[in-house]
Every structure is written in C-alpha cells, then in structure tokens.
Amino acid sequence: MSSTSQKHRDFVAEPMGEKPVMALAGIGEVLGKRLEEKGFDKAYVVLGQFLVLKKDEELFRDWLKDTCGANVKQQGDCYGCLKEWCDAFL
Amino acid sequence: MALSEKSNEEISKLLAKYDIKHGPIVDTTRKLYEKKLEKVMKSAPVQSSPDKTYYREEAEEITYITYHQSSPVQAVYSDMLKRRGNVEPDEAKESDQGTEPPIQSTNRAANHSTIRSGELVRKSGGWSLWKVIRLLLLLAVLAAFLYYSYCRLNDIENPFAIQ
Numbered sequence: 001m002s003s004t005s006q007k008h009r010d011f012v013a014e015p016m017g018e019k020p021v022m023a024l025a026g027i028g029e030v031l032g033k034r035l036e037e038k039g040f041d042k043a044y045v046v047l048g049q050f051l052v053l054k055k056d057e058e059l060f061r062d063w064l065k066d067t068c069g070a071n072v073k074q075q076g077d078c079y080g081c082l083k084e085w086c087d088a089f090l
Numbered sequence: 091m092a093l094s095e096k097s098n099e100e101i102s103k104l105l106a107k108y109d110i111k112h113g114p115i116v117d118t119t120r121k122l123y124e125k126k127l128e129k130v131m132k133s134a135p136v137q138s139s140p141d142k143t144y145y146r147e148e149a150e151e152i153t154y155i156t157y158h159q160s161s162p163v164q165a166v167y168s169d170m171l172k173r174r175g176n177v178e179p180d181e182a183k184e185s186d187q188g189t190e191p192p193i194q195s196t197n198r199a200a201n202h203s204t205i206r207s208g209e210l211v212r213k214s215g216g217w218s219l220w221k222v223i224r225l226l227l228l229l230a231v232l233a234a235f236l237y238y239s240y241c242r243l244n245d246i247e248n249p250f251a252i253q
Contacts, residue, residue: 052119054111054112054113056111
C-alpha cells in the first residue's frame with residue numbers, strides 16, 4: 001500500500017469524536033462541503049455509512065462517488081482512513 | 091417489475107440469490123444495491139444458466155433413450171417395460187429387482203421428461219447406456235430360462251412351445 005498522508009495518520013491516531021467530515025483523508029474542502037449538504041457533517045456520520053455498508057470497499061467507494069463526486073484516489077484515501085480507524089478503535 | 095419498485099426485503103432476497111454479501115437495505119444504501127443488482131443481472135441474465143446447459147444435456151440423453159427403447163431390443167421385454175413403466179410391478183422377478191428402478195426412471199424420463207428423473211438418466215448415461223441395455227438383455231434371458239426350468243419342474247410341457 002502507498003504511504004499514507006499526514007492527514008490519514010492524524011485521523012487514525014485517536015478516536016474521531018466530533019471531528020468534522022473534512023478531517024477524513026481524501027475529503028477536502030469541496031468534497032467536505034458536498035457531504036455536509038447531504039447531511040454528513042461529521043466524520044462519525046460517514047463512519048456510520050461505512051459501517052452500514054459492512055465496511056465493503058466497493059460499495060463504500062461507489063457511495064462516496066455518488067454522494068460527493070470523489071475520484072478514485074480520494075475514494076481510496078477515505079476508505080483506507082476509515083478502515084484503519086475501525087481496526088484500531090472499533 | 092423495476093428494481094426501484096421492489097420492497098427492501100425483495101432487494102435483500104435478490105442480493106442473496108446472486109450471492110452478493112450485503113448489509114441492511116436502508117435509504118442510503120438502497121440505491122447502491124439496486125445498481126449492483128442491475129449490473130449483475132445484465133452480466134448473468136438468468137442465475138440458473140448453468141442449470142440450463144445441464145438440462146440440455148439431459149434432453150439429449152432423454153431423446154437418446156427414447157430412440158433406443160423404441161428400437162426392437164426384445165419385443166417381449168419392451169412390452170413388459172411399457173407395462174411396468176406405468177403400473178407398479180406385481181410379479182417380482184428376482185433378478186430384475188436390482189435394475190428395475192433405472193428402467194422405470196428412464197422410461198418415465200422418456201414419457202414425462204422431468205428434470206429429476208433426468209438426473210437418474212444422467213447417472214446411468216455416465217455408466218454407458220449400452221452396458222445397461224446389455225445387462226437387461228442378459229437378465230431377460232436368464233429370467234426366461236428360469237421360468238422355463240421352473241415350468242419343466244412343475245411338469246408343464248413346453249411353456250414356450252419350444253420343440
């Protein structure tokens with residue numbers, strides 16, 4: 001797997017608490033805003049969606065693409081970030 | 091019968107049918123699963139397509155059998171077969187007991203051509219149909235011989251009118 005970004009490392013280092021959705025790796029300002037508009041204003045809400053999809057990579061990527069228009073890299077970053085966070089804290 | 095008109099449970103059942111691991115069907119997940127189902131349904135139109143080829147093989151087997159059964163294997167024996175195929179055999183010829191089930195099922199396959207009997211047909215087909223027919227012939231001859239000797243024993247002259 002490719003090296004992770006600082007954002008990724010920061011996110012998976014601790015429980016997410018009330019972190020905004022833009023704290024997720026792969027989710028910048030533009031995507032973050034689109035997600036907030038759809039009601040996913042906190043990272044834990046996206047986590048909820050991730051879990052409801054049973055942590056399935058393909059489905060989560062599709063959902064992310066449909067919901068905020070994330071490209072392949074952004075999808076991968078977000079998925080990896082959430083997966084690692086779950087492995088550590090869930 | 092569009093996917094969007096189906097209930098959440100129906101979607102869940104369809105997903106299970108195509109062996110797609112899935113989570114709960116809720117508002118946020120439903121669309122994703124519908125998309126997935128459409129993709130799968132397009133690539134594999136009928137889930138049971140392998141079964142279709144299976145059935146086609148059976149159809150071939152069935153026609154093969156009907157052809158050979160109609161050909162004169164032994165006039166008497168085929169008559170017996172036809173009678174036995176429709177009615178349960180009362181007279182139990184000892185040597186025939188073992189092979190009767192396959193005969194009956196193959197006969198039924200010829201008449202009804204259902205899948206279940208086709209399975210038995212397929213099994214016997216694997217064992218080579220000719221072997222089965224040869225064995226039946228042998229048993230018929232043996233049965234005739236036994237009957238003849240039995241009648242001779244009971245002092246019935248010429249049961250088959252053989253001079």
